[in-house]
Amino acid sequence: MHDNPSPGERCCERKQGGAGRGTLVEPAALAALLASAKHGYDLRRAITQITDGQIEADAGGLYRVLRRMEEDGFVTSSWAEGDSGPQRREYELTAEGLDLAADWIVHLRQRQHVAGMLADTIEASLTGDASSTTKP
Amino acid sequence: MHDNPSPGERCCERKQGGAGRGTLVEPAALAALLASAKHGYDLRRAITQITDGQIEADAGGLYRVLRRMEEDGFVTSSWAEGDSGPQRREYELTAEGLDLAADWIVHLRQRQHVAGMLADTIEASLTGDASSTTKP
DNA sequence: GTTTCTATATGTCAGCGACAACTATATGTG
DNA sequence: CACATATAGTTGTCGCTGACATATAGAAAC
Numbered sequence: 001m002h003d004n005p006s007p008g009e010r011c012c013e014r015k016q017g018g019a020g021r022g023t024l025v026e027p028a029a030l031a032a033l034l035a036s037a038k039h040g041y042d043l044r045r046a047i048t049q050i051t052d053g054q055i056e057a058d059a060g061g062l063y064r065v066l067r068r069m070e071e072d073g074f075v076t077s078s079w080a081e082g083d084s085g086p087q088r089r090e091y092e093l094t095a096e097g098l099d100l101a102a103d104w105i106v107h108l109r110q111r112q113h114v115a116g117m118l119a120d121t122i123e124a125s126l127t128g129d130a131s132s133t134t135k136p
Numbered sequence: 137m138h139d140n141p142s143p144g145e146r147c148c149e150r151k152q153g154g155a156g157r158g159t160l161v162e163p164a165a166l167a168a169l170l171a172s173a174k175h176g177y178d179l180r181r182a183i184t185q186i187t188d189g190q191i192e193a194d195a196g197g198l199y200r201v202l203r204r205m206e207e208d209g210f211v212t213s214s215w216a217e218g219d220s221g222p223q224r225r226e227y228e229l230t231a232e233g234l235d236l237a238a239d240w241i242v243h244l245r246q247r248q249h250v251a252g253m254l255a256d257t258i259e260a261s262l263t264g265d266a267s268s269t270t271k272p
Numbered sequence: 273g274t275t276t277c278t279a280t281a282t283g284t285c286a287g288c289g290a291c292a293a294c295t296a297t298a299t300g301t302g
Numbered sequence: 303c304a305c306a307t308a309t310a311g312t313t314g315t316c317g318c319t320g321a322c323a324t325a326t327a328g329a330a331a332c
Contacts, residue, residue, distance in 0.1 A: 034261035086279040108255035119244035125170035222310040
């Protein structure tokens with residue numbers, strides 16, 4: 001069993017660190033669930049759609065993330081009944097999951113900002129910008 | 137020995153995939169090197185400075201990344217001579233490294249965009265926005 | 273009957289990010 | 303002197319990601 005992380009920093013502060021910081025599929029899955037996607041395969045399509053085709057989530061990874069999120073109490077799942085075709089597992093956000101999504105907003109904005117800063121810095125150096133260090 | 141990745145997508149398409157997409161310390165290290173930082177310990181401070189204190193690169197990870205980058209031919213290193221204090225390894229960008237930095241600009245802008253899109257999507261759902269699905 | 277689509281799942285692998293611990297050199301403080 | 307601290311580099315472990323493959327099964331299409 002996992003001890004749930006301290007509130008306010010549920011995302012990216014998981015367990016004892018890890019690659020959680022760099023991940024995209026967890027927030028993408030949350031966004032897709034909020035956009036009323038139900039099961040994994042559908043989430044995958046929703047993620048592609050939401051991100052303008054820029055993220056094509058790996059199916060295996062997505063299912064693993066979903067199960068981890070369920071272990072952590074952010075989603076619940078149940079087998080869909082009375083359905084033709086292969087069985088599908090329907091996911092639902094919990095209250096914890098909603099909080100997690102809110103936390104992700106802050107974190108994603110931060111990531112957005114950092115990525116921009118790094119891109120700016122590299123670009124400025126490559127284009128031979130001297131305005132940040134010297135004033136002519 | 138590594139086969140160097142196909143040009144034009146040197147970053148985030150490394151080897152056979154991996155967490156390269158989510159990484160921050162490689163572009164941060166490139167930015168720091170471009171900003172005239174020399175050795176690892178200094179790179180670390182430069183990264184913190186460049187990112188407004190938002191990234192405090194792990195020392196161990198940073199050195200490992202630097203050595204991987206050297207293996208891949210993006211930087212070269214040599215022990216600084218005639219120096220008091222502990223030995224330090226000075227890093228220098230190669231032409232390949234410059235190309236890598238240029239690739240990272242594109243990729244970071246993309247990441248910036250995706251992070252923004254996800255944040256917007258989540259935020260819109262959480263605040264009960266219906267403008268994307270319905271028009272009143 | 274074989275292919276294709278849907279849907280879930282497992283295995284492997286390199287790598288990242290966070291933690292800790294270790295070796296040294298130099299400097300400052302008691 | 304001993305000791306702590308700052309600098310500088312290095313190794314180890316751990317959980318997890320992202321990308322690859324592959325396996326499974328039901329249903330529809332050919």
